[in-house]
Amino acid sequence: MQSLMMDFQLTLNAIMRRAEMLFRNQEIVTRQPDKSYHRYTYGDWIKRTKKLALALRRLGIKDGERVATFCWNHYQHHELYYGIPAMGAVLHTLNLRLGPEDLGYICGHAEDKVLVIDDNLLPLYEKFKDKVKFEHIVVLSRDGQVPEGMLDYEKLLEAEDESQFEYTDWDENKAIAMCYTSGTTGQPKGIVYSHRSMVLHSMAGAMTSVLSLNDEDVVLPVVPMFHVNAWGIPFTTVMCGGKLVYPGPHMDPQSLLEAYVAEKVTVTAGVPTIWFGMLQILDKDPKAYDLSTIRSLIVGGAAAPKSMIEGFQKRHNLKVVHAWGMTETSPMGTISNLKASLADLSEDEKYDYRAKQGFPCPMIELRVRGEEGLVASDGKSMGELEIRGPWVASGYYKLEESSDRFTEDGWFKTGDIATLDEQGYMEIKDRSKDLVKSGGEWISSVDLENELMGHEAVAEAAVIAVPHAKWQERPLAVVVLSEGKSASRDELTEFLAKKFPKWWLPDDVVFVKEIPKTSVGKFKKLVLRETYQNHLMG
Ligand code: AMP
Numbered sequence: 001m002q003s004l005m006m007d008f009q010l011t012l013n014a015i016m017r018r019a020e021m022l023f024r025n026q027e028i029v030t031r032q033p034d035k036s037y038h039r040y041t042y043g044d045w046i047k048r049t050k051k052l053a054l055a056l057r058r059l060g061i062k063d064g065e066r067v068a069t070f071c072w073n074h075y076q077h078h079e080l081y082y083g084i085p086a087m088g089a090v091l092h093t094l095n096l097r098l099g100p101e102d103l104g105y106i107c108g109h110a111e112d113k114v115l116v117i118d119d120n121l122l123p124l125y126e127k128f129k130d131k132v133k134f135e136h137i138v139v140l141s142r143d144g145q146v147p148e149g150m151l152d153y154e155k156l157l158e159a160e161d162e163s164q165f166e167y168t169d170w171d172e173n174k175a176i177a178m179c180y181t182s183g184t185t186g187q188p189k190g191i192v193y194s195h196r197s198m199v200l201h202s203m204a205g206a207m208t209s210v211l212s213l214n215d216e217d218v219v220l221p222v223v224p225m226f227h228v229n230a231w232g233i234p235f236t237t238v239m240c241g242g243k244l245v246y247p248g249p250h251m252d253p254q255s256l257l258e259a260y261v262a263e264k265v266t267v268t269a270g271v272p273t274i275w276f277g278m279l280q281i282l283d284k285d286p287k288a289y290d291l292s293t294i295r296s297l298i299v300g301g302a303a304a305p306k307s308m309i310e311g312f313q314k315r316h317n318l319k320v321v322h323a324w325g326m327t328e329t330s331p332m333g334t335i336s337n338l339k340a341s342l343a344d345l346s347e348d349e350k351y352d353y354r355a356k357q358g359f360p361c362p363m364i365e366l367r368v369r370g371e372e373g374l375v376a377s378d379g380k381s382m383g384e385l386e387i388r389g390p391w392v393a394s395g396y397y398k399l400e401e402s403s404d405r406f407t408e409d410g411w412f413k414t415g416d417i418a419t420l421d422e423q424g425y426m427e428i429k430d431r432s433k434d435l436v437k438s439g440g441e442w443i444s445s446v447d448l449e450n451e452l453m454g455h456e457a458v459a460e461a462a463v464i465a466v467p468h469a470k471w472q473e474r475p476l477a478v479v480v481l482s483e484g485k486s487a488s489r490d491e492l493t494e495f496l497a498k499k500f501p502k503w504w505l506p507d508d509v510v511f512v513k514e515i516p517k518t519s520v521g522k523f524k525k526l527v528l529r530e531t532y533q534n535h536l537m538g
Pocket of ligand 1: 181182228299300301302303304322323324325326327328331357414415416428431442
């Protein structure tokens with residue numbers, strides 16, 4: 001027997017209409033490049049978003065076409081998050097930290113028609129402009145000046161009348177956004193999100209057992225809007241009617257602390273590097289900032305160490321909530337809140353739990369596969385973490401041969417090595433992906449190795465992730481020189497600098513006689529990681 005429930009489509013339209021109806025006067029605040037605060041209301045945002053949707057249509061953008069953004073976290077990017085899908089196109093956020101080669105590849109692969117760009121990021125565009133061809137470039141200009149041949153965002157909006165906008169009844173499975181991940185080896189891969197996945201992700205995120213958001217909250221996403229939709233915060237917060245505070249280009253710990261105090265922030269989210277820096281500032285002068293409004297610092301993208309979680313809690317009464325996710329998982333997968341059944345544990349045991357990556361969000365399912373099949377949920381048996389759920393990717397954009405990332409029964413293989421315990425908490429133990437995660441951004445060790453091995457003096461090169469106090473991980477190159485050849489550390493670094501951005505370059509190069517290998521001739525990276533684990537920490 002079929003139900004008699006409405007087949008109501010889960011779309012962003014419903015989030016926008018609700019915001020318009022219930023929260024017209026709620027604020028969206030942005031830190032501008034000159035550090036002043038731009039403020040407007042949800043009402044203003046909705047009006048401008050409708051104008052944007054109309055303006056994109058006037059530019060000739062068609063249903064399903066991709067509109068790329070190259071922007072910091074601010075109110076105009078927030079308008080683009082909603083305005084692009086509202087007219088049927090797909091928001092494609094570009095990562096500002098990628099090199100020109102990757103950006104060129106990604107824009108070409110996604111076939112982006114339009115680029116919307118912050119004026120202060122135009123110099124970065126210069127570096128990859130020869131590799132791409134957009135039909136239009138729209139500039140978010142602060143002084144109304146735009147380079148010849150480009151369009152001014154504000155002028156496009158001014159020309160429209162929002163009353164002409166009508167919501168279209170989209171199919172909930174229609175694409176609304178895409179992000180490329182460089183989280184695995186090889187070329188970046190595109191993940192395509194839908195109305196439905198984003199709505200369900202937002203509903204789960206808002207729940208008390210997850211982020212626990214409501215309209216009293218003031219949320220500041222430090223996580224860039226080009227990283228997995230700023231972890232969905234622009235959608236989840238609006239669904240709940242909370243105030244949003246966007247930091248603009250001011251993502252350093254000092255500026256963030258100022259914004260927390262000025263705007264009475266309650267929830268903020270970002271990668272561990274930010275919080276390491278912030279903890280140091282607070283430890284130096286614990287009374288300098290009144291952070292009494294903050295109720296959670298959401299930390300994800302890389303492991304939040306127990307010492308950091310304890311440091312914030314014990315010394316500054318600030319609660320760190322550890323979360324795990326991936327571009328492929330929209331990203332919220334797990335969250336490390338304490339279940340009520342763990343209330344009787346000792347303080348130390350509670351911190352152990354909070355340092356785990358946490359339990360799955362509702363509707364997300366996890367399992368761990370070892371060499372011989374699925375392993376027990378005993379907190380000890382390790383294997384590759386597999387995940388499924390309504391906001392987990394089922395494939396990569398235009399990439400037929402991605403089946404090795406999915407199991408035969410349709411689970412996604414994360415490439416993370418994890419345990420699950422009897423309470424349902426997941427803990428990441430290692431990474432099977434051959435990568436370095438520095439300050440929340442990926443560096444491909446394989447790409448660096450291949451390039452190094454192209455140097456005439458290098459016989460073999462392995463690049464490994466080594467713990468680092470500020471960036472959490474940094475690359476270290478372990479090199480065997482060809483017989484009779486010589487090359488210095490600086491020479492090899494300069495050689496790499498021709499191809500890779502500066503922040504990719506190994507912090508050090510160690511010269512060895514031999515790199516340990518497995519029976520099939522692969523580098524034993526685990527052994528190298530153990531040998532050099534203290535190399536950069538001194
Ligand atoms: P990305 O797709 O760039 O967001 O990266 C996702 C990957 O980041 C995951 O597969 C993990 O390897 C890593 N990651 C994310 N969150 C955490 C966390 N809380 N602890 C450890 N690793 C994490």
